[in-house]
Amino acid sequence: MSGVRLLxxxxxxxxxxxxxxxxxxxxxxxxxxxxxTMPDMQALYxxxxxxxPDALAYCDRFPLDDMPDDAVHLLQLVYSFVIVSFPVELxxxxxxxxxxxxxxxxxxxxxx
Amino acid sequence: xxxYHGWKYDLDGACVFAQQEGEFFDFDKADFGLVxxxxxxxAGFIFVNLAPEPSQSLREFLGPMLxxxxxxPFDQMTDRYAFRVExxxxxxVFSDAFMEFYHAPIVHVNQxxxxxxxxxxxxxxxxxxxxxxxxxxVVTTAxxxxxxxxxxxxxxKPADLATRSGLFGPWDMSDLGELPPRINPGGVHPWGLSSxxxxxxxxxxxxxxxxxxxxxxxxTSVNTVTFEGNVYSLPAKNASERVxxxxxxxxxxxxxxxxxxxxxATQLGLEARVVDRFPLNDxxxxxxxxxxxxxDWVEEYRLKAAQA
Numbered sequence: 001m002s003g004v005r006l007l008x009x010x011x012x013x014x015x016x017x018x019x020x021x022x023x024x025x026x027x028x029x030x031x032x033x034x035x036x037t038m039p040d041m042q043a044l045y046x047x048x049x050x051x052x053p054d055a056l057a058y059c060d061r062f063p064l065d066d067m068p069d070d071a072v073h074l075l076q077l078v079y080s081f082v083i084v085s086f087p088v089e090l091x092x093x094x095x096x097x098x099x100x101x102x103x104x105x106x107x108x109x110x111x112x
Numbered sequence: 113x114x115x116y117h118g119w120k121y122d123l124d125g126a127c128v129f130a131q132q133e134g135e136f137f138d139f140d141k142a143d144f145g146l147v148x149x150x151x152x153x154x155a156g157f158i159f160v161n162l163a164p165e166p167s168q169s170l171r172e173f174l175g176p177m178l179x180x181x182x183x184x185p186f187d188q189m190t191d192r193y194a195f196r197v198e199x200x201x202x203x204x205v206f207s208d209a210f211m212e213f214y215h216a217p218i219v220h221v222n223q224x225x226x227x228x229x230x231x232x233x234x235x236x237x238x239x240x241x242x243x244x245x246x247x248x249x250v251v252t253t254a255x256x257x258x259x260x261x262x263x264x265x266x267x268x269k270p271a272d273l274a275t276r277s278g279l280f281g282p283w284d285m286s287d288l289g290e291l292p293p294r295i296n297p298g299g300v301h302p303w304g305l306s307s308x309x310x311x312x313x314x315x316x317x318x319x320x321x322x323x324x325x326x327x328x329x330x331x332t333s334v335n336t337v338t339f340e341g342n343v344y345s346l347p348a349k350n351a352s353e354r355v356x357x358x359x360x361x362x363x364x365x366x367x368x369x370x371x372x373x374x375x376x377a378t379q380l381g382l383e384a385r386v387v388d389r390f391p392l393n394d395x396x397x398x399x400x401x402x403x404x405x406x407x408d409w410v411e412e413y414r415l416k417a418a419q420a
Binding site: 026045049052053056059060062063064067071075078079081082083085086089090091096097098099101102103104105106107108109110112 | 191192193194195196197199222223225269270271274275339341347348349350351352354355357358359361362363365366368369370372373374376
């Protein structure tokens with residue numbers, strides 16, 4: 001681990017996932033999912049699933065348009081949990097089954 | 113401004129500058145403004161009509177069924193997730209696919225926990241209300257089987273439980289106040305969603321949980337289409353609400369990919385010209401009406417062109 005801490009100290013247990021999965025946009029998170037193995041995504045999923053309620057309670061303390069950077073990173077990590085939950089819970093692979101060759105790009109979204 | 117020769121136009125479309133104007137012959141900028149098209153606004157959505165003189169107004173064209181949703185608070189739903197794909201299918205192949213929901217227990221069944229899939233496919237799906245008015249249509253779904261938050265937890269994906277959201281939107285429904293009754297034209301209770309099909313290439317789907325999405329089909333050739341999907345909600349008040357919207361937007365992409373892929377295969381099949389008929393069942397009443405209207409309009413155009 002480098003010395004740079006991305007997440008609030010209460011979520012230090014999730015720090016190993018932060019450099020890779022704290023991504024601002026769905027396009028980046030989707031690319032990360034497509035480039036991942038199932039064990040990688042399973043590890044993120046398993047670590048996040050029990051922590052989502054606490055993470056959201058932490059982030060809810062701030063207005064969305066004025067969140068400290070570490071809270072924004074935590075929110076982005078929850079977004080990555082959401083995007084890997086489909087391969088982990090349903091598909092057993094990064095792509096939606098039978099859709100190779102098809103795309104549906106997200107062009108814009110509210111931030112963060 | 114045109115980025116090739118730098119011609120400039122004002123906000124009314126008049127040409128106000130032509131590069132090296134003196135080198136043109138018998139030239140008057142006033143003759144070369146932007147070409148005007150008819151447009152009108154309904155509920156904040158801009159509709160364009162390319163006819164030189166439209167034969168009816170937008171409101172006449174939409175009719176009472178679609179005008180009935182005008183007071184839905186579309187303007188307040190400014191949290192937007194925008195998607196687009198270039199798809200290798202005729203635009204009508206794509207459009208047809210969203211005019212009924214009995215495909216859901218087949219192509220989308222693996223969005224459900226594994227132990228439920230066989231039962232869901234076996235049950236099939238019948239929407240409780242279909243309605244056709246002129247070229248347009250609406251289909252609504254019942255909310256009963258969609259109320260995931262009332263299901264036993266083993267029937268719900270853990271990520272849905274964690275985010276209190278899923279395929280049908282955030283579970284903590286947005287309070288939108290009193291809604292126009294026509295968004296649920298069949299009075300279906302419990303209500304799921306209403307999918308309003310605006311002929312020819314636009315649809316608005318209004319969901320029980322207090323959000324809506326749109327579909328737009330832009331034909332780019334006989335066998336390609338640009339499909340745009342947008343998901344709209346009230347602005348999230350906090351991170352929890354934002355994550356609920358994210359889950360709904362991610363689910364929207366997952367099932368849209370499932371839809372899009374089968375449609376490209378359908379197009380390939382059509383182009384093989386081996387299959388020359390598609391039987392349409394009772395629930396595909398909007399599809400049947402749509403193709404009848406398309407055929408009628410094409411025929412009318414041919415007759416007019418032949419007379420001209």
